[in-house]
Amino acid sequence: xxxxxxxxxxxxxxxxxxxxxxxxxxxxxxxxxxxxxxxxxxxxxxxxxxxxxxxxxxxxxxxxxxxxxxxxxxxxxxxxxxxxxxxxxxxxxxxxxxxxxxxxxxxxxxxxxxxxxxxxxxxxxxxxxxxxxxxxxxxxxxxxxxxxxxxxxxxxxxxxxxxxxxxxxxxxxxxxxxxxxxxxxxxxxxxxxxxxxxxxxxxxxxxxxxxxxxxxxxxxxxxxxxxxxxxxxxxxxxxxxxxxxxxxxxxxxxxxxxxxxxxxxxxxxxxxxxxxxxxxxxxxxxxxxxxxxxxxxxxxxxxxxxxxxxxxxxxxxxxxxxxxxxxxxxxxxxxxxxxxxxxxxxxxxxxxxxxxxxxxxxxxxxxxxxxxxxxxxxxxxxxxxxxxxxxxxxxxxxxxxxxxxxxxxxxxxxxxxxxxxxxxxxxxxxxxxxxxx
Amino acid sequence: xxxxxxxxxxxxxxxxxxxxxxxxxxxxxxxxxxxxxxxxxxxxxxxxxxxxxxxxxxxxxxxxxxxxxxxxxxxxxxxxxxxxxxxxxxxxxxxxxxxxxxxxxxxxxxxxxxxxxxxxxxxxxxxxxxxxxxxxxxxxxxxxxxxxxxxxxxxxxxxxxxxxxxxxxxxxxxxxxxxxxxxxxxxxxxxxxxxxxxxxxxxxxxxxxxxxxxxxxxxx
Numbered sequence: 001x002x003x004x005x006x007x008x009x010x011x012x013x014x015x016x017x018x019x020x021x022x023x024x025x026x027x028x029x030x031x032x033x034x035x036x037x038x039x040x041x042x043x044x045x046x047x048x049x050x051x052x053x054x055x056x057x058x059x060x061x062x063x064x065x066x067x068x069x070x071x072x073x074x075x076x077x078x079x080x081x082x083x084x085x086x087x088x089x090x091x092x093x094x095x096x097x098x099x100x101x102x103x104x105x106x107x108x109x110x111x112x113x114x115x116x117x118x119x120x121x122x123x124x125x126x127x128x129x130x131x132x133x134x135x136x137x138x139x140x141x142x143x144x145x146x147x148x149x150x151x152x153x154x155x156x157x158x159x160x161x162x163x164x165x166x167x168x169x170x171x172x173x174x175x176x177x178x179x180x181x182x183x184x185x186x187x188x189x190x191x192x193x194x195x196x197x198x199x200x201x202x203x204x205x206x207x208x209x210x211x212x213x214x215x216x217x218x219x220x221x222x223x224x225x226x227x228x229x230x231x232x233x234x235x236x237x238x239x240x241x242x243x244x245x246x247x248x249x250x251x252x253x254x255x256x257x258x259x260x261x262x263x264x265x266x267x268x269x270x271x272x273x274x275x276x277x278x279x280x281x282x283x284x285x286x287x288x289x290x291x292x293x294x295x296x297x298x299x300x301x302x303x304x305x306x307x308x309x310x311x312x313x314x315x316x317x318x319x320x321x322x323x324x325x326x327x328x329x330x331x332x333x334x335x336x337x338x339x340x341x342x343x344x345x346x347x348x349x350x351x352x353x354x355x356x357x358x359x360x361x362x363x364x365x366x367x368x369x370x371x372x373x374x375x376x377x378x379x380x381x382x383x384x385x386x387x388x389x390x391x392x393x394x395x396x397x398x399x400x401x402x403x404x405x406x407x408x409x410x411x412x413x414x415x416x417x418x419x420x421x422x423x424x425x426x427x428x429x430x431x432x433x434x435x436x437x
Numbered sequence: 438x439x440x441x442x443x444x445x446x447x448x449x450x451x452x453x454x455x456x457x458x459x460x461x462x463x464x465x466x467x468x469x470x471x472x473x474x475x476x477x478x479x480x481x482x483x484x485x486x487x488x489x490x491x492x493x494x495x496x497x498x499x500x501x502x503x504x505x506x507x508x509x510x511x512x513x514x515x516x517x518x519x520x521x522x523x524x525x526x527x528x529x530x531x532x533x534x535x536x537x538x539x540x541x542x543x544x545x546x547x548x549x550x551x552x553x554x555x556x557x558x559x560x561x562x563x564x565x566x567x568x569x570x571x572x573x574x575x576x577x578x579x580x581x582x583x584x585x586x587x588x589x590x591x592x593x594x595x596x597x598x599x600x601x602x603x604x605x606x607x608x609x610x611x612x613x614x615x616x617x618x619x620x621x622x623x624x625x626x627x628x629x630x631x632x633x634x635x636x637x638x639x640x641x642x643x644x645x646x647x648x649x650x651x652x653x654x655x656x657x
Binding site for chain 2: 240241244245246247248249250251252253255256273277281285307308310311312314315317336339340342343344
């Protein structure tokens, strides 16, 4: 149970259920006790009255019965009394020919108990032992409480139903409240996820006072992260650029050493220089790669590739005809990354082509591009080596052998796919690139 | 052939200049954009090597300024910023080639030679004159049988320029402009001496004198 929402819901739910249980218990005990107390007090008064009449008079039963109340005269009225003098048992007329089985009590003792009465009645019986002219007398007075009990039970059920409904409503409300209160947390989590993926989207959701510091902190973190990313990129770029010119000088010096006859020194320097150069080149390009979460305005293949072809035409003096076949919409990927990808692919194709390069590009759900040339192509066995940094299959063609490695970096950045093969129509190398949406 | 290097790095510029001079090229060096632009506008260069990251005036602006006034000499961009965005911009602004730093001297030289050939009326890889072939690596004349005739640096420069522009009347001024650096003393009488020496080595009729106009190389 690691969810804040579930935990709060559970706690509140348990509290409410405990409260409900206590209330139910109270509802069961309190009304019954109240009824019993109330009835018992009245029965006690009636018993005392009967006792007083017994002391005053030795008349037969019916004489003092009337003085207690007409209700004891009416048959099965629900109000009964019984006087046990030891010799005789006097019963109220209302009992008709029924009797109540009541033990004799010693003088001064009293007992309240429940007995089943006539006609299915449920009786509350008050009995007490008295002393009348030296003889022990037990007076019992009873009242039917079944109607009262039924009323109490109905009331209880109704209250319970209302309370259950209330608790359901409260649980639902508290779920809504918790969810609403925790919404800024969700926004913070979302923003952090975006951040993790390289994006930067400061949160704008209004947050409660308790959560506002968290939102502020996350926003600050996001800004800080963005700034740091930018700083890192710029620093890396600057370092690379600052190193490149001195490196060019060192390369020159090495060439001069060799020309002056110091071959050994030149041979020792060259591999090191090559490592430095390749590392700088590759890392600079990597640092430039933005990745999926900086789409900017998106990549408009037609607007980007036509100038590229124009530039390549100038570079290769239109020796190679580049045919562009582009269809589809602008795709939300970084245009610099894509220009880097297609620049290297097309440059490579132009280097090898005899006279033709063909680019077939489909946009929409991602990018699917095929670049073919009519050059010599690459042997089946060597296809696997393409795109490995520093790997060049031909040392005579100018270039650092990094072009395809950079293409691979871009493709990897976008979790894309690259496949090499032979062009069926043009006969040269065919490169197929897929960038998922 | 005359080349201008516009490069602000105090080490790289002079070294490049030295290296290209050894190839028999007359090389000028400008260490900032404003001087570079001015030299490019006033001197008849056969090739310009342009760095884009100049301190005062961006290389691209310099290039755009040249192209705007109709200068069409080949321009090779040499820069540390070699992303494709910059390449496309540079090439569309009128550059003819693009080389990222750092680079191998051979790669730069190959591109320089290619651009120089491209800018000349004769674009052959190998220059021939009579029975001789001009060996651009060793800067001498070689016959098919392997017989070598040595050339001095100035003789080589002069002959190469003639061979790249055969049949054209080349004035002394034009020749000296394309053979000598900006700072060097240009004495057109010296040119006459070199022309005479070439005639001694290659034959009388090869280079014709047009009085008051200049010289013409006559290829058979």
